[in-house]
Amino acid sequence: MPRLNYHHNLCTACRSCELACAFINFQEFNPAKAKIKIYLDRSSGSISLCTEENCIYTPDCREFTCTNYCPSGALYTTKEV
Numbered sequence: 001m002p003r004l005n006y007h008h009n010l011c012t013a014c015r016s017c018e019l020a021c022a023f024i025n026f027q028e029f030n031p032a033k034a035k036i037k038i039y040l041d042r043s044s045g046s047i048s049l050c051t052e053e054n055c056i057y058t059p060d061c062r063e064f065t066c067t068n069y070c071p072s073g074a075l076y077t078t079k080e081v
C-alpha cells in the first residue's frame with residue numbers, strides 16, 4: 001500500500017494540501033478538517049507535516065489528491081515496506 005511522504009526541504013508551508021484534502025473529503029475549503037496538517041514554526045522557520053493514521057484509507061482519496069495540489073513537488077508517495 002503506498003504511503004504519503006514529503007520532502008521537508010521543498011515544502012513552502014503554502015497549505016494547499018490542507019485545502020485539497022478538506023475539499024476532497026468534506027467538500028469544504030476548511031483546513032481544520034484536513035487529514036494532513038502543516039506546522040510552521042515562525043521563530044525557527046522549520047516546517048513539519050503530519051497526517052492522520054487513516055488518511056490513506058479515505059475512499060475518496062485513493063489517488064492521494066493532496067500530492068496533485070502541491071506546487072513545489074514536496075508531497076509524494078512511497079511504497080510501504
Ligand code: SF4
Pocket residue numbers: 004020021022024025034035036051055056058061064065066067
Ligand atoms: S492522501 Fe488524501 S486523505 Fe490523506 S492527506 Fe492527502 S488528500 Fe488527505
Ligand code: SF4
Pocket residue numbers: 006010011012013014015016017018038069070071072073074075
Ligand atoms: S502543498 Fe506542498 S508545499 Fe504546500 S504546504 Fe503542502 S506539502 Fe508544503
